[in-house]
Amino acid sequence: MTDLTDDGDDRDEQALEDDDPVNDVTDTPDIASVLSPAAPDGAAPDGAGTSDDDAEAVSGGDIVITEDELLGGSADDYEDVDEEPVRESPYDRPGSWYVVHTYAGYENKVKSNLESRINSMDMEDRIFECVIPMEDVIEFKSGKKVVVPKKVFPGYLLVRCDLDDDSWRVVRNTPGVTGFVGAGSKPTPLTRTDVETFLGVKEEGPETTKRTRPRLEYEVGESVRVREGPFADFSGQIAEINEDQLKLKVLVNIFGRETPVELEFSQVAKL
Known part of the structure; x- marks a missing residue:
């Protein structure tokens, strides 16, 4: 008679080992395994044949999403995007812009005097810039059209500075300066719109509009x-x-x- 006792004990011990919770560990999948096709349970080892039924079952399984599709595009898509150049506005520079009144016709001389005073009095850290707004005007000379630079408004300068008592005194006491523009005795800084208008911040690109010859329908005093x-x-x-x-x-x-x-x-x- 064959003794089955030992075989039964061996099977019981094997079952306990299979059910041991210490050895029963499930690995957490990383993103690479989630984003790449995974082999189904019971998949044949490399080199093993696959039946037609098995191939049909795999092709009809879950849809595989690639990393590029999950992120909404490929790296090439982002490399091809050209960034638009950002145009600097003079309003965003340090300090504020103020209007200074000068004698008409002496704007360039006053600008030179002010810049000399800024350097000699070590005020470069508070008075940053002095500008005479200019524009190109088309004129006819000897029957030819010429472009002539002209002052946008004669008798004024734009000064960018951190205004305090010292910087105010340097500007105000410059020869040819008659005062700041503002309400009462307090200089008023220009708004963004004023700065960008007077300093000619324009959209880039070729001029597409053409002016037509208007009718002579205006009168002096109108x-x-x-x-x-x-x-x-x-x-x-x-x-x-x-x-x-x-x-x-x-x-x-x-x-x-x-x-x-x-x-x-x-x-x-x-x-």
């Missing part, structure tokens, strides 16, 4: 509104009309003072 350019939306009164060059001289109220501004007919509109 009030008009500026349609485009540095003084867009300002109102003023026509002081002179140049019919040959199709230009007007308009008195525009700038910082509380009437300033003559030369404009083309197409740059103004009737009120």
Whole structure:
């Protein structure tokens, strides 16, 4: 008779070892295993054949998502994206912009005097910049069209500084300066819109608009509104009309003072 006792004990011990919780550990899958195709349970080892039924079962299984699809695109997609250049606004530079009134016709001399005082008095850390706003104006000379740089508003400078008693004194006591522009005795800093308008911050790209020859329908003393350019939306009164060059001289109220501004007919509109 065959003794089955030992075999039964061996099977019981083997079952206990299989059910041992210490040896029963489940590994947590990493992202690589989640994002890559996993072999199904009971998959055949390398080199083993796969039946037609098994192949059909695999092809009809869960959809495999790649890492690129999960992240919404590939690295090549991001490399091809061109970043648009960011244009600096003069308003974002350190300090604030103030308007300084000077004698008309002496703007360049006053600017030179002020810059010399800034250097000699070691004020570069509080007075940063002095600018005469300019614009290109088309004129006709000897029957030819020429571009001439002109001051946007004569008799004024723009100064960028950290204004305190010392910096105010350096600017105010510069020969040719008659004062700051502001309410009462307190200088008023310019807004972002004013700074970007007077210093000519423009959109990049070729000019696509063309001006048409306007009709001669304006009169001296007539009030008009500026349609485009540095003084867009300002109102003023026509002081002179140049019919040959199709230009007007308009008195525009700038910082509380009437300033003559030369404009083309197409740059103004009737009120």
